[in-house]
Amino acid sequence: MEAMQLLAAVLAVLALFLAAYWRPRSRHAHTTRPVPVIIEVGDPDVARALMFDHADFFSNHPDAVLGIDFDAGQPKTESITSAHYGTLWSALRRNLTVNILHPSRLGHHVEPIQRDAAEALVADLSTRVAGAGEEVAIRERVYAAVFATMARLCFGDGVGERDVAVMRRTLHDFFHSNVDIKLLARSRLARLVRWRQWRYIIGMRRRLDEVFGPVVEARRRQSRRSDGGGGSFSSYLDSLIDLRVPSDSDDSETGGGLGLGARRALRDDEVVRLVWEFLGSSTQAVVSCVEWTLARLVTEPEVQKKLYHELIAASDHRKGQVSDERLQELPYLRAVILESLRLHPPLPTILREVGPEGAAAAGAPPPPPDGTPVRFLFNAGQIGRDRKTWTEDPDEFRPERFLAGGEGEDVSPLPGPKKIKMMPFGAGRRHCPGAGLSMIHVGCFVAALVREFEWAPPADGGGGVDLTGTNTLFVRMMAPPLKARITPRTSR
Ligand code: HEM
Numbered sequence: 001m002e003a004m005q006l007l008a009a010v011l012a013v014l015a016l017f018l019a020a021y022w023r024p025r026s027r028h029a030h031t032t033r034p035v036p037v038i039i040e041v042g043d044p045d046v047a048r049a050l051m052f053d054h055a056d057f058f059s060n061h062p063d064a065v066l067g068i069d070f071d072a073g074q075p076k077t078e079s080i081t082s083a084h085y086g087t088l089w090s091a092l093r094r095n096l097t098v099n100i101l102h103p104s105r106l107g108h109h110v111e112p113i114q115r116d117a118a119e120a121l122v123a124d125l126s127t128r129v130a131g132a133g134e135e136v137a138i139r140e141r142v143y144a145a146v147f148a149t150m151a152r153l154c155f156g157d158g159v160g161e162r163d164v165a166v167m168r169r170t171l172h173d174f175f176h177s178n179v180d181i182k183l184l185a186r187s188r189l190a191r192l193v194r195w196r197q198w199r200y201i202i203g204m205r206r207r208l209d210e211v212f213g214p215v216v217e218a219r220r221r222q223s224r225r226s227d228g229g230g231g232s233f234s235s236y237l238d239s240l241i242d243l244r245v246p247s248d249s250d251d252s253e254t255g256g257g258l259g260l261g262a263r264r265a266l267r268d269d270e271v272v273r274l275v276w277e278f279l280g281s282s283t284q285a286v287v288s289c290v291e292w293t294l295a296r297l298v299t300e301p302e303v304q305k306k307l308y309h310e311l312i313a314a315s316d317h318r319k320g321q322v323s324d325e326r327l328q329e330l331p332y333l334r335a336v337i338l339e340s341l342r343l344h345p346p347l348p349t350i351l352r353e354v355g356p357e358g359a360a361a362a363g364a365p366p367p368p369p370d371g372t373p374v375r376f377l378f379n380a381g382q383i384g385r386d387r388k389t390w391t392e393d394p395d396e397f398r399p400e401r402f403l404a405g406g407e408g409e410d411v412s413p414l415p416g417p418k419k420i421k422m423m424p425f426g427a428g429r430r431h432c433p434g435a436g437l438s439m440i441h442v443g444c445f446v447a448a449l450v451r452e453f454e455w456a457p458p459a460d461g462g463g464g465v466d467l468t469g470t471n472t473l474f475v476r477m478m479a480p481p482l483k484a485r486i487t488p489r490t491s492r
Pocket residue numbers: 061080081082093278281282283285286289345346347350351423424425426427428429430431432433434435437438
């Protein structure tokens with residue numbers, strides 16, 4: 001009898017496993033592809049040649065950006081990141097860069113929003129530090145401040161604080177979910193063994209639709225306000241609703257062509273995807289960069305002092321604002337951010353998927369003829385520390401290298417076609433369109449935090465900070481989040 005019960009229990013467990021396995025498998029059968037061949041590139045000269053000289057082949061991210069088909073069983077949606085180089089990608093990217101990220105728009109609209117967020121962050125920290133040397137964890141607070149800024153750009157004033165908080169938490173849970181996505185992408189067996197993780201990640205698409213869908217629907221229904229909350233400011237969501245993209249988006253062969261054929265509006269599910277791509281890509285990496293930068297300032301008090309003096313000397317009636325032109329007037333702040341990005345690129349690996357022709361152009365052996373994808377993995381972390389390029393202690397945090405006369409004097413956040421010395425924002429046609437905004441964002445928050453507080457190592461860190469990193473879904477973060485002791489600066 002006991003044997004029968006045991007057998008029944010085993011069969012029940014097996015049935016549960018199979019149910020979990022077969023359901024996703026039948027909906028996602030098309031997700032199983034040959035395991036890609038990965039070719040790593042850590043040499044900046046090779047990276048330059050591939051990204052620029054062979055740009056026609058090196059212009060696509062992998063088909064499934066996460067390594068799995070996130071849309072499985074639902075209508076296919078593209079984001080800027082996932083779309084193939086072609087007319088749809090071009091229309092989506094142009095909309096973002098022209099309507100939201102163009103320097104003229106950033107100057108007028110983003111500065112006041114950023115200043116409000118930075119002031120709120122400083123006020124929040126000030127209320128928490130009663131005296132000198134209080135220990136604070138900074139990541140979540142910076143995340144809330146950056147998210148608030150990007151949510152305003154995304155929705156105008158049309159979404160309340162509570163909804164913004166739900167969006168922030170949902171995206172946070174997604175990006176920091178403890179899911180081994182690479183393992184799940186590898187095989188069905190992995191998805192069977194980790195079936196809970198698999199269901200979580202597939203369920204996430206539904207959750208994102210639930211959180212962002214109603215906002216998009218509501219805005220579509222609403223007769224759009226001409227004023228999104230800041231003069232002539234039009235939000236990213238408004239721009240997506242107005243956008244018309246090529247009807248036939250299967251245009252990967254036509255490169256960045258003109259796409260002069262029939263046009264259509266984006267569906268709601270497409271807008272939802274683009275909205276959460278915007279909020280995700282524009283916040284996680286910025287938070288990572290602010291945190292790494294502060295960590296380095298904690299461990300390098302001389303650098304912090306020098307930065308503080310530059311900020312104080314430049315303080316005037318615009319003291320809360322860091323614009324593009326202002327960053328040029330604050331060369332040390334710019335150098336500190338570049339040095340942080342060189343050593344700790346938030347996206348340390350950048351992928352390109354190429355066909356057999358691309359592999360041949362790169363001098364790689366031909367892939368097997370069964371459709372095995374070939375991926376080039378550009379190691380931005382290694383490129384930023386390349387010893388041929390960075391001859392002066394490449395592993396040391398030394399912002400001076402970016403000042404006049406230094407070996408990084410001519411380096412800008414985005415490399416041009418002649419030379420790559422670092423590529424924290426990628427390179428070539430798919431480089432990050434948010435590089436300019438990111439420099440301003442990081443500059444604004446770091447400047448406010450250093451101007452208002454002195455930063456010192458935590459009491460239990462033995463005078464140091466653990467600089468180990470860890471990979472989240474997309475971004476590399478400090479593994480133990482930064483904790484530091486802060487003291488309000490009273491001597492100004
Ligand atoms: C410190 C902050 C940031 C870092 C380090 C960063 C880094 C990157 C990198 C490495 C890529 C891939 C580039 C390539 O494949 O060559 C990328 C792509 C992208 N980033 Fe950023 N990013 C940051 C902030 C932002 C911001 C503020 C936005 C604003 C919306 C943004 C939007 C995007 C988009 C849409 C893409 C896809 C571009 C395409 O495929 O054409 N990022 N980013």
